Amino acid sequence: SQTIHQWPATLVQPVGSPLSLECTVEGTSNPNLYWYRQAAGRGLQLLFYSVGIGQISSEVPQNLSASRPQDRQFILSSKKLLLSDSGFYLCAWSDLASNQPQHFGDGTRLSIL
């Protein structure tokens, strides 16, 4: 069966520091991969999605970036964090075929001080 791993579970970072969050998927090949952010009490905001290695689509302008160096690895990065980057970051995957549901990792709760 397929599993998705996301780490770390919680992270506290100072303003202006760099960020790297990693997500890996097991048990499937060529998945679609997604990064979402959820602010406290709010809905899910799609940040990036990828349909293949090196293929990244950005949904909103921001100081975050994403990379997909391997088929089942998705990384979210920032060179300098802002206070507004605080939130619950979720990685998700779906089968490459269209109209499939997405399956979420456990998330990373990021607090910026």
Place this chain on the structure above:
Amino acid sequence: QKEVEQNSGPLSVPEGAIASLNCTYSDRGSQSFFWYRQYSGKSPELIMSIYSNGDKEDGRFTAQLNKASQYVSLLIRDSQPSDSATYLCAVNGAAGNKLTFGGGTRVLVKP
């Protein structure tokens, strides 16, 4: 702007009753529809998928889809306190690879 709308709640339901959640969407070309359950502080968990008009039942959950009215609903029968969570409606548009999520409906099941 493709939108998915849900009543934010909270929807308060007595234990053992039916909880009825509604969701409307704006993209008439939408092909697939999903309900996720999200407990406080946790990630969303897929509970139902529906692709064609009508009802789909899975245990205590029933999803209902009406594409003509652009409306999808979720019924939770015999509601239990463990069903207390936020329920997210998600719609896959014509492009097929991205979901648009509603803001979620918070459900409270009272013993």
